[in-house]
Amino acid sequence: MIIRKTTLITLVFLFGSYSLSAQVLERKRAVQDGPVEDIFLAGSIAGLSTVTALPKKNMNSMVMHNFGLVSGGIEDFYGLDGGAAVRLGIDYGVTDKLDIGIGRTGIEDVVDLRAKYVILEQLKSDKVPVQIAIKGDVGISTQKERRFDYTFTERLNYFTSVMVARKFNDKLSLQVSPMVSHFNTVVKEQNNGKLYNTIVGLGIAGRYKLNNRNALAFEYLPVLRNRNPNTKDHVAVSFEIDTGGHVFQLFFMSGRWFTEQHLLARTDTNILDLDFRFGFNINRFFGLGK
Amino acid sequence: MKKLTTTLILIFGFIATASAQSYMTEEGTAIFHSRVPLHTFSGNSENLTGLINLSNNKVDFYIDLTTLETGIEKRDRDMKETLETKKFPFAEFFGELVSDFNPDTTAEQSVKVKGEFKIHGVSREVTIEGTLQMKPEGLLVKASWILRLEDYDIVPPSLLFVKVDQEQEIEIEALLKSVDD
Numbered sequence: 001m002i003i004r005k006t007t008l009i010t011l012v013f014l015f016g017s018y019s020l021s022a023q024v025l026e027r028k029r030a031v032q033d034g035p036v037e038d039i040f041l042a043g044s045i046a047g048l049s050t051v052t053a054l055p056k057k058n059m060n061s062m063v064m065h066n067f068g069l070v071s072g073g074i075e076d077f078y079g080l081d082g083g084a085a086v087r088l089g090i091d092y093g094v095t096d097k098l099d100i101g102i103g104r105t106g107i108e109d110v111v112d113l114r115a116k117y118v119i120l121e122q123l124k125s126d127k128v129p130v131q132i133a134i135k136g137d138v139g140i141s142t143q144k145e146r147r148f149d150y151t152f153t154e155r156l157n158y159f160t161s162v163m164v165a166r167k168f169n170d171k172l173s174l175q176v177s178p179m180v181s182h183f184n185t186v187v188k189e190q191n192n193g194k195l196y197n198t199i200v201g202l203g204i205a206g207r208y209k210l211n212n213r214n215a216l217a218f219e220y221l222p223v224l225r226n227r228n229p230n231t232k233d234h235v236a237v238s239f240e241i242d243t244g245g246h247v248f249q250l251f252f253m254s255g256r257w258f259t260e261q262h263l264l265a266r267t268d269t270n271i272l273d274l275d276f277r278f279g280f281n282i283n284r285f286f287g288l289g290k
Numbered sequence: 291m292k293k294l295t296t297t298l299i300l301i302f303g304f305i306a307t308a309s310a311q312s313y314m315t316e317e318g319t320a321i322f323h324s325r326v327p328l329h330t331f332s333g334n335s336e337n338l339t340g341l342i343n344l345s346n347n348k349v350d351f352y353i354d355l356t357t358l359e360t361g362i363e364k365r366d367r368d369m370k371e372t373l374e375t376k377k378f379p380f381a382e383f384f385g386e387l388v389s390d391f392n393p394d395t396t397a398e399q400s401v402k403v404k405g406e407f408k409i410h411g412v413s414r415e416v417t418i419e420g421t422l423q424m425k426p427e428g429l430l431v432k433a434s435w436i437l438r439l440e441d442y443d444i445v446p447p448s449l450l451f452v453k454v455d456q457e458q459e460i461e462i463e464a465l466l467k468s469v470d471d
Binding site: 027038 | 314337339340341343348350352354357360361362363364365367368371379380382384
């Protein structure tokens, strides 16, 4: 190899018509293949997690926010007077494939710990056509409850999902994610039916890039098994703005929560009845070293 | 045919060995320093490829711009979009040494190269100052210069409405090994 390189260079130097426009070195791309970038712009859309993981030593601080129902009309200023549900969170890339995170939701003072691991990365060459990630989330309701004296264990809820996504081209990405949620304790407010501790659902999500900075996205979480009485499937439609360091997500969502276990178990508004709320997420990305 | 090739290789190998003047690397370092108000950030790559031939003073360097990393993936992607790396994947310099260099001493020597620097599809003649130092492991190259984005039709990206500075400080450092070893 070295001899061939030497010979080639020597040949060029000795006999080549050698001007400033004729380079000696053949230009070769350093990276021939690799994982596709930006299957989704952030680790979640409105409340549904995506296969997108943070790179190693990158951190995402999130402010997730939604208001009351738009159907309240002008008297309620289309939900903006209704009081906000807020989740503040931080996710950190331990490796290029493993994120860990913590967040706190104002409703019921739920603190949740979560981890996401990318099992398989979609490659530019399409040798691997999909990206697969798993997610686990453990929530604990820290709200002081006057009616019951809950133990620590009774306050816990869990969520796990397997996310399978594909970026079809520069514009379109789709994801499906079978999911299971479990609540150690369920409380019936009315004696009108069975409440389930464990619920099986599916996450369906998509993203369509409008240009380099903006995208439209959606998420849909149908309950497949053990639907709680009077609950509906959560839906959100989002407009995303990517500034480089920030991703802003402005959306209408039917659910009230930003944790998927609660979206599955507790969404009681139907987007088809125009029962949805305005909300926004602010994602701020930091690099904490190379 | 095989004999002819072998003979050619031997002849040219002999000539090359006799000259022992070509040095090459594919693992040099390139760094840029960028400024926005109240903040600076750097990007670097360890994929700088370069060749220096001391017998005819030719210098040829290039880098695949997609290997530059700033530490924040989203900023890297922004940078690649700004540089349009899909259309123009390389930054490259091709020129010649225009100052004297004595390869028989191990002292660091100041040198000048003159040639074409090309990035973002725009090529301009530049003169760059740096140092060359002959070491037991090879030839150590260090250089730095200021690149003005507008000279290469690069529109600085806005980071949250704050413009990146026009002037980018570029540094390279590479240990080139003799291709005749």
